[in-house]
Amino acid sequence: MPTWGEIVVRAGGAPVTTPRDAARDAARDELVKADYHRHDPSIQERVVNWIMERIDDALGALAGGGTSGTTGLILFLVVALLIGAALWWRLGAPRRTARTDLGVFGGTGPRSAAQHRADAERHAAAGQWAEAVREQLRALVRGLEERTLLDPRPGRTADEAAVEAGRALPEHAAALLTAARVFDDVVYGERTADQAAYQLLRDLDRTLERARPVLVPAAGGAA
Template sequence: MPNWGDLTRAAGGAPVTIPRDPARDAARDELLKADYHRHDPSLQERVLDWIGDRLGDALDTVAGNGTSGTTGLILFLVIAALIGGALWWRLGAPRRAARTIQPVFGTAGPRSAAQYRAEAERHAAAGQWPQAVREQMRALVRALEERTLLDTRPGRTADEAAAEAGRALPEHAAALAAAARSFDDIAYGERTADQAAYRLLHDLDRALERTRPALTPVPVPVPAQAQGGAA
Protein backbone atom coordinates (compact mmCIF):
# COMPACT_ATOMS: atom_id res chain seq x y z
CA MET A 1 0.00 0.00 0.00
CA PRO A 2 1.58 3.37 -1.01
CA ASN A 3 2.29 6.09 1.55
CA TRP A 4 -0.39 8.78 1.13
CA GLY A 5 2.29 11.44 1.81
CA ASP A 6 4.10 10.29 -1.35
CA LEU A 7 1.11 10.57 -3.73
CA THR A 8 0.12 13.39 -6.05
CA ARG A 9 -2.19 13.36 -9.01
CA ALA A 10 -1.32 13.78 -12.66
CA ALA A 11 -3.28 16.04 -15.00
CA GLY A 12 -5.69 13.20 -15.77
CA GLY A 13 -6.37 12.49 -12.10
CA ALA A 14 -4.35 9.29 -11.82
CA PRO A 15 -2.20 9.05 -8.69
CA VAL A 16 1.54 9.39 -9.16
CA THR A 17 3.97 8.11 -6.58
CA ILE A 18 6.91 10.42 -5.71
CA PRO A 19 9.97 8.82 -4.11
CA ARG A 20 10.42 9.65 -0.45
CA ASP A 21 13.77 11.50 -0.67
CA PRO A 22 12.76 13.91 -3.50
CA ALA A 23 9.51 14.58 -1.65
CA ARG A 24 11.40 15.42 1.53
CA ASP A 25 13.79 17.70 -0.35
CA ALA A 26 10.93 19.46 -2.09
CA ALA A 27 9.14 20.04 1.23
CA ARG A 28 12.34 21.38 2.83
CA ASP A 29 12.97 23.77 -0.09
CA GLU A 30 9.39 24.98 0.13
CA LEU A 31 9.69 25.69 3.85
CA LEU A 32 12.93 27.65 3.33
CA LYS A 33 11.14 30.29 1.26
CA ALA A 34 11.13 33.80 2.79
CA ASP A 35 7.33 33.98 2.87
CA TYR A 36 7.30 31.43 5.69
CA HIS A 37 9.78 33.39 7.83
CA ARG A 38 8.65 37.01 7.55
CA HIS A 39 7.52 37.08 11.17
CA ASP A 40 10.38 35.09 12.67
CA PRO A 41 12.27 36.90 15.48
CA SER A 42 15.58 38.52 14.51
CA LEU A 43 18.93 37.35 15.85
CA GLN A 44 18.98 40.21 18.34
CA GLU A 45 15.48 39.36 19.56
CA ARG A 46 16.44 35.70 20.02
CA VAL A 47 19.58 36.69 21.97
CA LEU A 48 17.61 39.05 24.21
CA ASP A 49 14.92 36.40 24.77
CA TRP A 50 17.60 33.88 25.77
CA ILE A 51 19.17 36.37 28.17
CA GLY A 52 15.76 37.14 29.63
CA ASP A 53 15.14 33.44 30.25
CA ARG A 54 18.52 33.04 31.93
CA LEU A 55 17.89 36.10 34.09
CA GLY A 56 14.58 34.60 35.20
CA ASP A 57 16.34 31.35 36.08
CA ALA A 58 19.01 33.28 38.02
CA LEU A 59 16.39 35.23 39.98
CA ASP A 60 14.66 31.96 40.89
CA THR A 61 18.02 30.57 42.03
CA VAL A 62 18.78 33.64 44.15
CA ALA A 63 15.38 33.15 45.77
CA GLY A 64 16.60 29.75 46.97
CA ASN A 65 15.08 27.37 44.46
CA GLY A 66 17.61 24.55 44.24
CA THR A 67 20.97 26.26 44.80
CA SER A 68 22.84 28.05 47.56
CA GLY A 69 22.54 31.81 47.83
CA THR A 70 26.20 32.39 46.95
CA THR A 71 25.96 30.37 43.74
CA GLY A 72 22.75 32.15 42.85
CA LEU A 73 24.36 35.53 43.37
CA ILE A 74 27.26 34.59 41.09
CA LEU A 75 24.84 33.42 38.42
CA PHE A 76 22.88 36.65 38.75
CA LEU A 77 26.02 38.76 38.29
CA VAL A 78 27.03 36.74 35.23
CA ILE A 79 23.60 37.23 33.67
CA ALA A 80 23.67 40.94 34.51
CA ALA A 81 27.05 41.23 32.74
CA LEU A 82 25.59 39.46 29.69
CA ILE A 83 22.67 41.87 29.63
CA GLY A 84 25.04 44.82 29.87
CA GLY A 85 27.08 43.44 26.97
CA ALA A 86 23.96 42.90 24.90
CA LEU A 87 22.76 46.44 25.51
CA TRP A 88 26.21 47.81 24.62
CA TRP A 89 26.13 45.76 21.41
CA ARG A 90 22.59 46.90 20.60
CA LEU A 91 22.83 50.58 21.55
CA GLY A 92 26.55 51.31 21.27
CA ALA A 93 28.78 53.30 23.59
CA PRO A 94 27.31 56.20 25.56
CA ARG A 95 27.38 59.49 23.71
CA ARG A 96 29.15 61.24 26.52
CA ALA A 97 32.33 59.31 25.72
CA ALA A 98 32.79 61.42 22.59
CA ARG A 99 33.16 64.58 24.66
CA THR A 100 36.85 64.00 25.12
CA ILE A 101 37.51 64.63 21.44
CA GLN A 102 34.93 67.19 20.22
CA PRO A 103 36.40 70.71 20.35
CA VAL A 104 34.57 73.91 21.26
CA PHE A 105 35.19 75.62 17.94
CA GLY A 106 34.76 72.65 15.59
CA THR A 107 36.09 73.26 12.09
CA ALA A 108 35.05 76.91 11.84
CA GLY A 109 37.68 79.44 10.85
CA PRO A 110 39.20 81.87 13.38
CA ARG A 111 36.81 84.57 14.59
CA SER A 112 36.97 87.19 17.32
CA ALA A 113 35.07 87.09 20.60
CA ALA A 114 33.03 90.08 19.44
CA GLN A 115 31.95 88.20 16.31
CA TYR A 116 30.92 85.16 18.34
CA ARG A 117 28.98 87.36 20.75
CA ALA A 118 27.14 89.09 17.92
CA GLU A 119 26.24 85.73 16.41
CA ALA A 120 25.02 84.45 19.79
CA GLU A 121 22.83 87.51 20.28
CA ARG A 122 21.36 87.09 16.80
CA HIS A 123 20.40 83.48 17.54
CA ALA A 124 19.02 84.44 20.95
CA ALA A 125 16.83 87.15 19.42
CA ALA A 126 15.40 84.52 17.08
CA GLY A 127 14.82 82.06 19.92
CA GLN A 128 17.39 79.63 18.50
CA TRP A 129 18.77 78.61 21.88
CA PRO A 130 21.05 75.69 20.91
CA GLN A 131 22.90 77.86 18.40
CA ALA A 132 22.96 80.78 20.86
CA VAL A 133 24.51 78.59 23.58
CA ARG A 134 27.21 77.24 21.26
CA GLU A 135 28.19 80.67 19.94
CA GLN A 136 28.20 82.22 23.41
CA MET A 137 30.48 79.49 24.75
CA ARG A 138 32.81 80.09 21.83
CA ALA A 139 32.77 83.82 22.58
CA LEU A 140 33.68 83.15 26.21
CA VAL A 141 36.62 80.92 25.34
CA ARG A 142 37.87 83.21 22.56
CA ALA A 143 37.77 86.19 24.90
CA LEU A 144 39.98 84.34 27.38
CA GLU A 145 42.38 83.52 24.56
CA GLU A 146 42.47 87.17 23.46
CA ARG A 147 43.38 88.14 27.03
CA THR A 148 46.11 85.44 26.95
CA LEU A 149 44.52 83.72 29.95
CA LEU A 150 44.26 80.71 27.65
CA ASP A 151 46.72 79.84 24.92
CA THR A 152 45.21 79.69 21.44
CA ARG A 153 44.97 75.97 20.83
CA PRO A 154 42.74 74.23 18.29
CA GLY A 155 40.91 71.15 19.47
CA ARG A 156 40.35 72.35 23.05
CA THR A 157 37.18 70.97 24.65
CA ALA A 158 34.82 72.93 26.89
CA ASP A 159 35.91 70.96 29.95
CA GLU A 160 39.58 71.66 29.21
CA ALA A 161 38.92 75.38 28.72
CA ALA A 162 36.97 75.58 31.98
CA ALA A 163 39.69 73.77 33.95
CA GLU A 164 42.51 75.93 32.55
CA ALA A 165 40.59 79.21 32.95
CA GLY A 166 39.58 78.25 36.49
CA ARG A 167 43.22 78.24 37.53
CA ALA A 168 43.68 81.81 36.29
CA LEU A 169 40.29 83.00 37.58
CA PRO A 170 39.73 80.87 40.69
CA GLU A 171 36.71 82.81 41.94
CA HIS A 172 34.85 81.74 38.78
CA ALA A 173 36.18 78.17 38.62
CA ALA A 174 32.90 76.58 39.74
CA ALA A 175 30.84 78.71 37.34
CA LEU A 176 33.18 77.83 34.46
CA ALA A 177 32.85 74.11 35.19
CA ALA A 178 29.05 74.43 35.31
CA ALA A 179 29.05 76.33 32.02
CA ALA A 180 31.15 73.61 30.36
CA ARG A 181 28.76 70.89 31.58
CA SER A 182 25.77 72.86 30.30
CA PHE A 183 27.44 73.36 26.92
CA ASP A 184 28.29 69.65 26.65
CA ASP A 185 24.81 68.51 27.66
CA ILE A 186 23.23 70.73 25.03
CA ALA A 187 25.81 70.00 22.32
CA TYR A 188 25.30 66.26 22.73
CA GLY A 189 21.51 66.40 22.90
CA GLU A 190 21.14 65.26 26.51
CA ARG A 191 19.55 68.55 27.55
CA THR A 192 17.23 70.96 25.76
CA ALA A 193 18.72 74.42 25.31
CA ASP A 194 16.68 77.31 26.67
CA GLN A 195 17.00 80.97 27.51
CA ALA A 196 18.30 80.22 31.01
CA ALA A 197 21.23 78.21 29.62
CA TYR A 198 22.11 81.04 27.25
CA ARG A 199 21.85 83.68 29.99
CA LEU A 200 24.15 81.61 32.24
CA LEU A 201 26.91 81.74 29.64
CA HIS A 202 26.17 85.34 28.65
CA ASP A 203 26.37 86.63 32.23
CA LEU A 204 29.47 84.59 33.00
CA ASP A 205 31.20 85.96 29.89
CA ARG A 206 30.49 89.51 31.04
CA ALA A 207 31.63 88.75 34.59
CA LEU A 208 34.91 87.30 33.36
CA GLU A 209 35.57 90.49 31.40
CA ARG A 210 35.51 92.45 34.67
CA THR A 211 37.70 89.99 36.60
CA ARG A 212 41.44 90.33 36.86
CA PRO A 213 43.45 87.11 36.85
CA ALA A 214 45.03 85.82 40.02
CA LEU A 215 48.77 86.48 40.03
CA THR A 216 50.95 83.81 41.59
CA PRO A 217 53.54 85.59 43.75
CA VAL A 218 57.15 84.83 42.94
CA PRO A 219 59.08 83.95 46.10
CA VAL A 220 61.98 86.32 46.85
CA PRO A 221 65.24 84.58 47.84
CA VAL A 222 66.26 85.33 51.41
CA PRO A 223 70.00 86.01 51.95
CA ALA A 224 71.81 83.36 53.95
CA GLN A 225 72.85 85.88 56.63
CA ALA A 226 69.23 86.96 57.13
CA GLN A 227 68.16 83.33 57.53
CA GLY A 228 70.85 82.49 60.08
CA GLY A 229 70.93 85.81 61.93
CA ALA A 230 74.00 87.81 62.88
CA ALA A 231 77.33 86.02 63.12
Protein backbone atom coordinates in the same frame (compact mmCIF):
# COMPACT_ATOMS: atom_id res chain seq x y z
CA MET B 1 14.60 9.72 72.71
CA PRO B 2 13.64 13.22 71.36
CA THR B 3 10.78 13.50 68.94
CA TRP B 4 11.09 14.62 65.27
CA GLY B 5 10.72 18.30 66.11
CA GLU B 6 13.29 18.32 68.91
CA ILE B 7 17.06 18.79 68.96
CA VAL B 8 19.16 17.14 71.64
CA VAL B 9 22.01 19.24 73.02
CA ARG B 10 24.22 17.55 75.54
CA ALA B 11 25.31 20.01 78.18
CA GLY B 12 27.32 18.41 80.93
CA GLY B 13 26.10 14.98 79.88
CA ALA B 14 22.44 15.75 80.37
CA PRO B 15 20.19 15.81 77.26
CA VAL B 16 18.31 19.04 76.67
CA THR B 17 15.39 19.11 74.29
CA THR B 18 14.50 22.14 72.19
CA PRO B 19 10.92 22.63 70.99
CA ARG B 20 10.25 22.21 67.27
CA ASP B 21 9.50 25.91 66.51
CA ALA B 22 12.53 27.16 68.38
CA ALA B 23 14.75 24.66 66.58
CA ARG B 24 13.40 25.73 63.21
CA ASP B 25 13.94 29.41 64.02
CA ALA B 26 17.49 28.73 65.20
CA ALA B 27 18.29 26.81 62.02
CA ARG B 28 16.85 29.59 59.83
CA ASP B 29 18.84 32.25 61.68
CA GLU B 30 21.99 30.23 61.22
CA LEU B 31 21.47 29.60 57.51
CA VAL B 32 20.88 33.25 56.63
CA LYS B 33 24.36 34.19 57.80
CA ALA B 34 26.61 35.62 55.07
CA ASP B 35 29.15 32.79 55.40
CA TYR B 36 26.68 30.41 53.79
CA HIS B 37 26.02 32.70 50.80
CA ARG B 38 29.37 34.20 49.90
CA HIS B 39 29.53 32.11 46.71
CA ASP B 40 25.92 32.74 45.65
CA PRO B 41 25.53 34.42 42.24
CA SER B 42 24.82 38.15 42.25
CA ILE B 43 21.47 39.58 41.17
CA GLN B 44 23.01 40.59 37.84
CA GLU B 45 24.36 37.08 37.30
CA ARG B 46 20.96 35.55 38.13
CA VAL B 47 19.19 37.88 35.68
CA VAL B 48 21.70 37.14 32.91
CA ASN B 49 21.42 33.40 33.58
CA TRP B 50 17.62 33.65 33.38
CA ILE B 51 17.84 35.52 30.06
CA MET B 52 20.28 32.95 28.66
CA GLU B 53 17.95 30.14 29.71
CA ARG B 54 15.09 31.81 27.83
CA ILE B 55 17.33 32.20 24.79
CA ASP B 56 18.20 28.50 24.96
CA ASP B 57 14.51 27.63 25.19
CA ALA B 58 13.68 29.80 22.16
CA LEU B 59 16.56 28.39 20.11
CA GLY B 60 15.51 24.88 21.06
CA ALA B 61 11.98 25.58 19.84
CA LEU B 62 13.33 27.00 16.58
CA ALA B 63 15.48 23.95 16.01
CA GLY B 64 12.61 21.55 16.70
CA GLY B 65 10.19 20.52 14.03
CA GLY B 66 6.54 21.35 13.72
CA THR B 67 6.76 25.11 14.08
CA SER B 68 4.96 27.28 11.55
CA GLY B 69 6.53 30.22 9.76
CA THR B 70 4.70 32.71 11.97
CA THR B 71 5.68 30.90 15.15
CA GLY B 72 9.28 30.70 14.01
CA LEU B 73 9.34 34.42 13.26
CA ILE B 74 7.91 35.24 16.69
CA LEU B 75 10.48 33.03 18.37
CA PHE B 76 13.25 34.66 16.35
CA LEU B 77 12.11 38.11 17.48
CA VAL B 78 11.96 36.90 21.08
CA VAL B 79 15.53 35.64 20.80
CA ALA B 80 16.68 38.96 19.32
CA LEU B 81 14.99 40.92 22.12
CA LEU B 82 16.49 38.72 24.79
CA ILE B 83 19.96 39.05 23.32
CA GLY B 84 19.52 42.81 23.16
CA ALA B 85 18.35 42.89 26.77
CA ALA B 86 21.34 40.82 27.86
CA LEU B 87 23.77 43.10 26.05
CA TRP B 88 22.07 46.20 27.47
CA TRP B 89 22.30 44.74 30.99
CA ARG B 90 25.96 43.80 30.67
CA LEU B 91 27.25 46.75 28.65
CA GLY B 92 24.85 49.52 29.61
CA ALA B 93 23.07 52.03 27.40
CA PRO B 94 24.67 52.95 24.08
CA ARG B 95 27.29 55.63 24.39
CA ARG B 96 26.55 59.14 23.35
CA THR B 97 27.99 60.39 20.11
CA ALA B 98 31.75 60.55 20.40
CA ARG B 99 33.15 64.00 20.92
CA THR B 100 34.84 65.64 18.01
CA ASP B 101 38.53 66.38 18.34
CA LEU B 102 38.07 69.88 16.90
CA GLY B 103 37.42 71.38 20.32
CA VAL B 104 35.26 74.33 21.29
CA PHE B 105 35.53 76.12 17.96
CA GLY B 106 34.82 73.06 15.84
CA GLY B 107 37.22 73.93 13.05
CA THR B 108 35.72 77.35 12.37
CA GLY B 109 37.98 80.14 11.19
CA PRO B 110 39.43 82.65 13.63
CA ARG B 111 36.77 85.05 14.86
CA SER B 112 36.66 87.58 17.64
CA ALA B 113 34.72 87.26 20.87
CA ALA B 114 32.49 90.12 19.73
CA GLN B 115 31.60 88.23 16.54
CA HIS B 116 30.73 85.08 18.48
CA ARG B 117 28.62 87.11 20.89
CA ALA B 118 26.74 88.72 18.02
CA ASP B 119 26.03 85.30 16.50
CA ALA B 120 24.89 84.00 19.89
CA GLU B 121 22.45 86.89 20.30
CA ARG B 122 21.14 86.39 16.78
CA HIS B 123 20.48 82.69 17.41
CA ALA B 124 18.87 83.47 20.76
CA ALA B 125 16.55 86.02 19.17
CA ALA B 126 15.44 83.31 16.73
CA GLY B 127 14.91 80.78 19.53
CA GLN B 128 17.77 78.61 18.25
CA TRP B 129 19.05 77.81 21.70
CA ALA B 130 21.53 75.06 20.83
CA GLU B 131 23.32 77.33 18.36
CA ALA B 132 23.14 80.20 20.85
CA VAL B 133 24.76 78.07 23.57
CA ARG B 134 27.51 76.95 21.21
CA GLU B 135 28.36 80.48 20.06
CA GLN B 136 28.14 81.94 23.56
CA LEU B 137 30.65 79.45 24.96
CA ARG B 138 32.92 80.20 22.02
CA ALA B 139 32.62 83.91 22.81
CA LEU B 140 33.51 83.24 26.44
CA VAL B 141 36.63 81.23 25.55
CA ARG B 142 37.72 83.66 22.84
CA GLY B 143 37.30 86.54 25.28
CA LEU B 144 39.63 84.81 27.74
CA GLU B 145 42.15 84.28 24.96
CA GLU B 146 41.95 87.94 23.95
CA ARG B 147 42.69 88.89 27.56
CA THR B 148 45.66 86.44 27.51
CA LEU B 149 44.10 84.46 30.36
CA LEU B 150 44.16 81.51 27.96
CA ASP B 151 46.76 80.80 25.32
CA PRO B 152 45.11 80.38 21.90
CA ARG B 153 45.20 76.65 21.20
CA PRO B 154 43.30 74.85 18.44
CA GLY B 155 41.43 71.77 19.57
CA ARG B 156 41.00 72.87 23.18
CA THR B 157 37.85 71.33 24.67
CA ALA B 158 35.37 73.18 26.84
CA ASP B 159 36.48 71.19 29.88
CA GLU B 160 40.14 72.02 29.26
CA ALA B 161 39.33 75.71 28.82
CA ALA B 162 37.34 75.71 32.06
CA VAL B 163 40.11 74.05 34.06
CA GLU B 164 42.84 76.31 32.65
CA ALA B 165 40.82 79.50 33.09
CA GLY B 166 39.85 78.43 36.59
CA ARG B 167 43.48 78.64 37.67
CA ALA B 168 43.62 82.35 36.77
CA LEU B 169 40.06 83.02 37.97
CA PRO B 170 39.65 80.71 40.97
CA GLU B 171 36.53 82.50 42.23
CA HIS B 172 34.80 81.49 39.00
CA ALA B 173 36.31 78.01 38.60
CA ALA B 174 33.10 76.19 39.57
CA ALA B 175 30.97 78.37 37.27
CA LEU B 176 33.40 77.71 34.40
CA LEU B 177 33.11 73.96 34.89
CA THR B 178 29.32 74.24 34.95
CA ALA B 179 29.39 76.22 31.70
CA ALA B 180 31.61 73.59 30.08
CA ARG B 181 29.21 70.87 31.20
CA VAL B 182 26.24 72.73 29.71
CA PHE B 183 28.11 73.14 26.42
CA ASP B 184 29.08 69.44 26.32
CA ASP B 185 25.54 68.29 27.14
CA VAL B 186 24.06 70.39 24.35
CA VAL B 187 26.70 69.94 21.65
CA TYR B 188 27.76 66.34 22.28
CA GLY B 189 25.14 64.86 24.59
CA GLU B 190 22.16 65.87 22.42
CA ARG B 191 20.50 67.53 25.38
CA THR B 192 17.76 70.01 24.42
CA ALA B 193 19.02 73.54 24.97
CA ASP B 194 16.81 76.28 26.34
CA GLN B 195 16.92 79.95 27.20
CA ALA B 196 18.14 79.23 30.72
CA ALA B 197 21.24 77.42 29.42
CA TYR B 198 22.05 80.29 27.07
CA GLN B 199 21.44 82.89 29.77
CA LEU B 200 23.75 81.06 32.19
CA LEU B 201 26.63 81.23 29.70
CA ARG B 202 25.86 84.80 28.72
CA ASP B 203 25.81 86.00 32.32
CA LEU B 204 29.08 84.23 33.07
CA ASP B 205 30.69 85.77 29.98
CA ARG B 206 29.66 89.23 31.15
CA THR B 207 30.94 88.53 34.66
CA LEU B 208 34.32 87.26 33.44
CA GLU B 209 34.82 90.41 31.37
CA ARG B 210 35.06 92.33 34.66
CA ALA B 211 36.89 89.64 36.68
CA ARG B 212 40.46 90.28 37.75
CA PRO B 213 42.83 87.33 37.41
CA VAL B 214 44.89 85.95 40.28
CA LEU B 215 48.59 85.84 39.57
CA VAL B 216 49.95 82.35 40.10
CA PRO B 217 53.59 82.34 41.28
CA ALA B 218 56.01 80.46 39.10
CA ALA B 219 57.09 77.04 40.29
CA GLY B 220 60.24 77.17 42.37
CA GLY B 221 59.78 80.87 43.23
CA ALA B 222 60.26 82.40 46.62
CA ALA B 223 57.73 81.42 49.24
